[in-house]
Amino acid sequence: MAVEVYLSENAFIGLLVSTIEVYRRECFGILLGHSTPDRVFVDFAVPYQTANRKFREVHIDWKRSERVEEAVRETSRWALVGDYHSHAMYGPLRATTQLSAEDQEYFTDGTVGIVVALNDISRPKRWAYRPDGVISGAINGYSIRLAAYAKRNGQIDKAPIICPYAVGFMGKRRALPRAG
Numbered sequence: 001m002a003v004e005v006y007l008s009e010n011a012f013i014g015l016l017v018s019t020i021e022v023y024r025r026e027c028f029g030i031l032l033g034h035s036t037p038d039r040v041f042v043d044f045a046v047p048y049q050t051a052n053r054k055f056r057e058v059h060i061d062w063k064r065s066e067r068v069e070e071a072v073r074e075t076s077r078w079a080l081v082g083d084y085h086s087h088a089m090y091g092p093l094r095a096t097t098q099l100s101a102e103d104q105e106y107f108t109d110g111t112v113g114i115v116v117a118l119n120d121i122s123r124p125k126r127w128a129y130r131p132d133g134v135i136s137g138a139i140n141g142y143s144i145r146l147a148a149y150a151k152r153n154g155q156i157d158k159a160p161i162i163c164p165y166a167v168g169f170m171g172k173r174r175a176l177p178r179a180g
């Protein structure tokens, strides 16, 4: 059975704000929460501070660094459950939520990964669950899609995202000011 990924209001807002802030650059960060065998609850999304470096360096950095894991364990009741990053529209090329070869290579077993795809959009769009387990919507000119993946025993599978807050978010899609 596929692992389900539950996003809290905090995590959802954190993912949107941190990825929109650096658009069109890519954002990287960690996911804090807790897990059961078939569900991962993401309570917070914390952007990684040195994200203006190359993807590979960033990933190797924090995954090898036990400082992050220790800091989380010492200061909170949450665990490091995975990481996230954004894919940004590049020129005319629209970003997707598909994992790149590099994303798959640096995917740590036993964790989840969330990909936030951002593209320019001209019209508002309601937040909705899509049949493929992705959540999509728009904020002030940005089209946003969130997809989650889970790696178990060496295999990476798509993990449906559940985010009750996103449903309530539909009615106030102008709540976040556009950056710049």
Ligand SMILES: [Zn+2]
Pocket: 085, 086, 087, 099, 100, 103, 115
């Ligand atoms: Zn990627």
